[in-house]
Amino acid sequence: MGRIFTIACLLLFNFVTAKAQILDNRHNPEIDFNLNPTHNNSIHPDHNSTINPKLNWNINPLKNGLINPEKVPGINPKTNAAVNPLENEEMSPMFSLSLSPKNDHWHGMYVFDTNSNLVGYLSKYSQELMFQFDKDAKWNYFYVRTAKGTYNQFNLSGDWTGSFLCFDSMIGYNIFDKNCSWTGMYIK
Numbered sequence: 566m567g568r569i570f571t572i573a574c575l576l577l578f579n580f581v582t583a584k585a586q587i588l589d590n591r592h593n594p595e596i597d598f599n600l601n602p603t604h605n606n607s608i609h610p611d612h613n614s615t616i617n618p619k620l621n622w623n624i625n626p627l628k629n630g631l632i633n634p635e636k637v638p639g640i641n642p643k644t645n646a647a648v649n650p651l652e653n654e655e656m657s658p659m660f661s662l663s664l665s666p667k668n669d670h671w672h673g674m675y676v677f678d679t680n681s682n683l684v685g686y687l688s689k690y691s692q693e694l695m696f697q698f699d700k701d702a703k704w705n706y707f708y709v710r711t712a713k714g715t716y717n718q719f720n721l722s723g724d725w726t727g728s729f730l731c732f733d734s735m736i737g738y739n740i741f742d743k744n745c746s747w748t749g750m751y752i753k
Contacts, residue, residue, distance in 0.1 A: 593753075594681045600737070600753045601681055608733040610747045616734050618745040624715050624731050625745050632711035634725045640709050642723045648693060648709045651723050658696050658704050664688040666702040674737065679749030687738075687752050 594601035606612035618625035626633040634641040642649035650657040658664040665671065666686040676685035676697065685705075686698040695716060697706040708716035708730060716738070718728040727743025733751065740750040 594677060594751075599735070602733070602739070602751055603681070605735075608735050608737070608739070608751075610731075610739055610741075613734060616731055616739065617747070618715075618729075618731060618741055624713055626711070626715070626717065626729060627745060629713065632713050632715055632717070634709070634717050634719075637711075640711055640717065641725070642707075642709060642719055649723060650690070650694065650696070650707055651721065656690050656694060658688065658690075658698075661690070664690060664696055665704075666698050674752050676740075676750060676752050684750070 598604035600608075602609035608616070610617040614620040616624075618628075622628040624632070630636040632640070638644035640648065642651065646652045654660045662668055663670065666673065666688070671686075671688070673689065674687040675683055676687055678684045684700055686702065688696045688698070690696060693710045695708040696704060697708065697718075699705050704721070706718050706720060706726070708718055710716050711729075714732055716730040718726045718730070718740075720726055728748070729741055730738040730752065731741060733739050737751055737753040740748045740752070742748050
């Protein structure tokens, strides 16, 4: 019995200390310039008004009350437990280990900064809920989908940060701050 416990502890320790995923070339904006907003104007919010919330109020939570979690209780985890991984263990990445980028069988997206450096990971739990991890695979945010297909960002206290994701018109997302300015960060 002691041997089984020791082996189980070693396996768990190995999982917890494992490195996060290696960047998949199919998601690498330094290899495929179609994925890089610096090289592809159709996914760059400053060059495509349809994906820029400052110019397209349909995707702007400050102008469109239907996608603002302070006005719509259904997309606010503080008022809707069905979208709150802090209250529902089943959807929490702390209990659903397959959501963690440390998992060998993880499937998700990668978060890049303005210079196309890998800064984190994004795991999709469902169409309504996604999780963001930092470069060390530590869970730091979650996103709840809105009626317009954008995703509002919440911290691990369930508070809306004011930041949000907008689809980039191809295969990823751009991250905007609470002033609807593009942070330069994007997800592929």
